[in-house]
Amino acid sequence: MRLAQVIGQVVATVRNSRLGMDKLLLVQLMDSKGRPEQAVHVAVDNLGAGNGEWVLVVTGSSARLSIGSEGNTPVDLSVVGIVDEVSSAQGMNYQKGS
DSSP states (O other), X not given: OEEEEEEEEEOXXXXXXXXXXXXXXXXXXXXXXXXXOSOOEEEEESSOOOTTXXXXXXXXXXXXXXXXXXXXXXXXXXXXXXXXXXXXXXXXXXXXXX
């Protein structure tokens, strides 16, 4: 699992039938200090995450299995949790709503 921040949405009304109609989010993965990495990714979200929220994402076969597709959906990145807070020895890195 990796931490990521939601920075937007992708709308694609025409898509592969195996993809379903789950929301597609633009996310930036976070480094070990809670800073966003440069690359932007698209993740499938069936939990309802919103802009600015931190989320837990999984990749590869875990992403395909996490959306209940028996592993046959063309997905590389999926949201599996919406983060409430992240803390480390240096203190609070993120707290939802702050």
